Amino acid sequence: xxxxxxxxxxxxxxxxxxxxxxxxxxxxxxxxxxxxxxxxxxxxxxxxxxxxxxxxxxxxxxxxxxxxxxxxxxxxxxxxxxxxxxxxxxxxxxxxxxxxxxxxxxxxxxxxxxxxxxxxxxxxxxxxxxxxxxxxxxxxxxxxxxx
Amino acid sequence: xxxxxxxxxxxxxxxxxxxxxxxxxxxxxxxxxxxxxxxxxxxxxxxxxxxxxxxxxxxxxxxxxxxxxxxxxxxxxxxxxxxxxxxxxxxxxxxxxxxxxxxxxxxxxxxxxxxxxxxxxxxxxxxxxxxxxxxxxxxxxxxxxxxxxxx
Amino acid sequence: xxxxxxxxxxxxxxxxxxxxxxxxxxxxxxxxxxxxxxxxxxxxxxxxxxxxxxxxxxxxxxxxxxxxxxxxxxxxxxxxxxxxxxxxxxxxxxxxxxxxxxxxxxxxxxxxxxxxxxxxxxxxxxxxxxxxxxxxxxxxxxxxxxxxxxxxxxxxxxxxxxxxxxxxxxxxxxxxxxxxxxxxxxxxxxxxxxxxxxxxxxxxxxxxxxxxxxxxxxxxxxxxxxxxxxxxxxxxxxxxxxxxxxxxxxxxxxxxxxxxxxxxxxxxxxxxxxxxxxxxxxxxxxxxxxxxxxxxxxxxxxxxxxxxxxxxxxxxxxxxxxxxxxxxxxxxxxxxxxxxxxxxxxxxxxxxxxxxxxxxxxxxxxxxxxxxxxxxxxxxxxxxxxxxxxxxxxxxxxxxxxxxxxxxxxxxxxxxxxxxxxxxxxxxxxxxxxxxxxxxxxxxxxxxxxxxxxxxxxxxxxxxxxxxxxxxxxxxxxxxxxxxxxxxxxxxxxxxxxxxxxxxxxxxxxxxxxxxxxxxxxxx
Numbered sequence: 051x052x053x054x055x056x057x058x059x060x061x062x063x064x065x066x067x068x069x070x071x072x073x074x075x076x077x078x079x080x081x082x083x084x085x086x087x088x089x090x091x092x093x094x095x096x097x098x099x100x101x102x103x104x105x106x107x108x109x110x111x112x113x114x115x116x117x118x119x120x121x122x123x124x125x126x127x128x129x130x131x132x133x134x135x136x137x138x139x140x141x142x143x144x145x146x147x148x149x150x151x152x153x154x155x156x157x158x159x160x161x162x163x164x165x166x167x168x169x170x171x172x173x174x175x176x177x178x179x180x181x182x183x184x185x186x187x188x189x190x191x192x193x194x195x196x197x
Numbered sequence: 198x199x200x201x202x203x204x205x206x207x208x209x210x211x212x213x214x215x216x217x218x219x220x221x222x223x224x225x226x227x228x229x230x231x232x233x234x235x236x237x238x239x240x241x242x243x244x245x246x247x248x249x250x251x252x253x254x255x256x257x258x259x260x261x262x263x264x265x266x267x268x269x270x271x272x273x274x275x276x277x278x279x280x281x282x283x284x285x286x287x288x289x290x291x292x293x294x295x296x297x298x299x300x301x302x303x304x305x306x307x308x309x310x311x312x313x314x315x316x317x318x319x320x321x322x323x324x325x326x327x328x329x330x331x332x333x334x335x336x337x338x339x340x341x342x343x344x345x346x347x348x
Numbered sequence: 349x350x351x352x353x354x355x356x357x358x359x360x361x362x363x364x365x366x367x368x369x370x371x372x373x374x375x376x377x378x379x380x381x382x383x384x385x386x387x388x389x390x391x392x393x394x395x396x397x398x399x400x401x402x403x404x405x406x407x408x409x410x411x412x413x414x415x416x417x418x419x420x421x422x423x424x425x426x427x428x429x430x431x432x433x434x435x436x437x438x439x440x441x442x443x444x445x446x447x448x449x450x451x452x453x454x455x456x457x458x459x460x461x462x463x464x465x466x467x468x469x470x471x472x473x474x475x476x477x478x479x480x481x482x483x484x485x486x487x488x489x490x491x492x493x494x495x496x497x498x499x500x501x502x503x504x505x506x507x508x509x510x511x512x513x514x515x516x517x518x519x520x521x522x523x524x525x526x527x528x529x530x531x532x533x534x535x536x537x538x539x540x541x542x543x544x545x546x547x548x549x550x551x552x553x554x555x556x557x558x559x560x561x562x563x564x565x566x567x568x569x570x571x572x573x574x575x576x577x578x579x580x581x582x583x584x585x586x587x588x589x590x591x592x593x594x595x596x597x598x599x600x601x602x603x604x605x606x607x608x609x610x611x612x613x614x615x616x617x618x619x620x621x622x623x624x625x626x627x628x629x630x631x632x633x634x635x636x637x638x639x640x641x642x643x644x645x646x647x648x649x650x651x652x653x654x655x656x657x658x659x660x661x662x663x664x665x666x667x668x669x670x671x672x673x674x675x676x677x678x679x680x681x682x683x684x685x686x687x688x689x690x691x692x693x694x695x696x697x698x699x700x701x702x703x704x705x706x707x708x709x710x711x712x713x714x715x716x717x718x719x720x721x722x723x724x725x726x727x728x729x730x731x732x733x734x735x736x737x738x739x740x741x742x743x744x745x746x747x748x749x750x751x752x753x754x755x756x757x758x759x760x761x762x763x764x765x766x767x768x769x770x771x772x773x774x775x776x777x778x779x780x781x782x783x784x785x786x787x788x789x790x791x792x793x794x795x796x797x798x799x800x801x802x803x804x805x806x807x808x809x810x811x812x813x814x815x816x817x818x819x820x821x822x823x824x825x826x827x828x829x830x831x832x833x834x835x836x837x838x839x840x841x842x843x844x845x846x847x848x849x850x851x852x853x854x855x856x857x858x859x860x861x862x863x864x865x866x867x868x869x870x871x872x
Binding site: 117120121123124125127128131134135138141142143144145146147148 | 360361362366369373376377379380381383384386421422423424425476
Binding site: 224233240243250251254288291294295301306309312316325332336337339340 | 509510521
């Protein structure tokens, strides 16, 4: 266990929850205010990356295991494409969200956008954390002095 | 030619000029630097200059952010819509995609550099080139007799 | 908002309406499914099934559009000039068919080859990347939206860099090859985006057909011209037009054999299609600057490529590297067909795209088999293997003959047409006699470098330690299908010629070619 950096650890523990909450806000409020899947996904990933930086990579991998990261990044793409496939099955064009509510196309657009943005968010979270794991997980081959 | 040096022309096209300066800076870094990481940074500057170029062409004089005016019930305020002048949001949307592509390129490039560093033990292009030339020479040495036979 | 755009009564779409999209969507969805399953056992079968499906779709599309006209598919229900549109006409369908045929044929070959050359734990992600690359190439060709071309270009490029870097488990130079390709490819793609930005500034649209109309209406100005230059240079990097080819030999030499087969036969072709689309459909060659570019820049570069790359290929000692240089030379022929700027030339160019794709895939497969058997593709390592594996080497011989353009093989047809096209132009410009002559002369160089393979394979003593056994059946079948079609298309020329000719006519109509009649899919 690490015993130094007490302030950092306390602040991180406080922040992680808030960051995730903010990510969810940006995710699901994206149609009324600036935001959406890309931004939310990155913010969500920041929570895990911050946790990993302060509490070591192993701790982060315990919370968010590597296999889950990979599956999530694939799952998000499938949510996005799956939405399109559902609209196709309903007899509309690919990603024509009117299919979800033909009588009130505006509502259909809302729902469709929420779903695909959720897919984007999941993928971006997964990919960002995967990039962090991939780089941080490499054994350091340059010592600090060499830089 | 004379037109180019008019002040008004220059200030009116200042964003193009800055775009070209930034673009050439990036491209120069890619070509000039031998350090692989610096090349990636140069590539980033090059790409970002293009993003800025796109964003700047979306600007409409006196245009505001392209967000629908809402009334208190979260409905589009049709009256306000008629009077507001918007900037063109399409280039921004396109560039959002290009930024994501840029991130992917950067991280892939850096990942490749990590692997190169692990197997070549250097990230300097000159050194890598020397190692590779030696490898090619060794290959040719090892497999050359056929070439001589042919000629 | 949305409800304004949808006042019209909605008619339900059925499966056949979705064909243009499914062409891209099926391989695209396969990639995440492979990752989600995460099992090596499922990866290959899934990839193969989706390749077969996309081959079937591309053949169906070809059947619909081969008489002319086009299919338009709108995404998200937004009408074309604003929304993204997939637009399939004879030209796309031809290239789509080439890509999906090669993609399907390479996978059975790849199964054994990749098992041999790459660590087991990387297989799942490798096939996912493979499918993404496949998607990107198909999407680049299928789409009718300029920015969409860029997005698909980057999807295919990024996965290509990963695929090339996989060769690192055999030779570490694969890493630097991938890195160089990444730098150059990104610069190329960014140039392409700058060009699109300029086009968007000048016209306010990104739909290819709409762009064509607006440029035709407003005429050329400086922005449109510099946009043209950026687009051509950017895509030229991907096509490996002569001075922009530097990434190619290294990437093809050090990539895993199966990846090289796939890339050599498809990647440059898809990019070349985009160049054709921009030169002929978006910018009409009637514009003097487009015509000048073709005749003053493309033509000399194509001829230089044909000679210099062939000449370099003669002196290689590594079969894969030799074939890579030969690819640059062959791109020269295709470019020449474009630059000759008549119907026969363009038909020849499209046909050569197809024939070279088949022949080069076959030869790289041969190299892959030899790598599997002997551990390398240097001439010294593979010498005498022709006698130890006659069935495999027979296919290599046919591929080599088609590459030279010997009568009776498919390669002859396209080169013959190319010479004819040049002679046709020589009536008004005697300089084209030199062009026709140079096609014949550079083919002689091809004879030299292909002869070296034959000589190495059949006239040399083999290493006694290597057992004489044929390639596995999974590799032999795709090789002989390719070899068979090289011969078959050499004799039965009409089928391919008609399709290529229709595609060329479509392109030559310029911006008009994109506004032909819409085909209603439901009727078919």
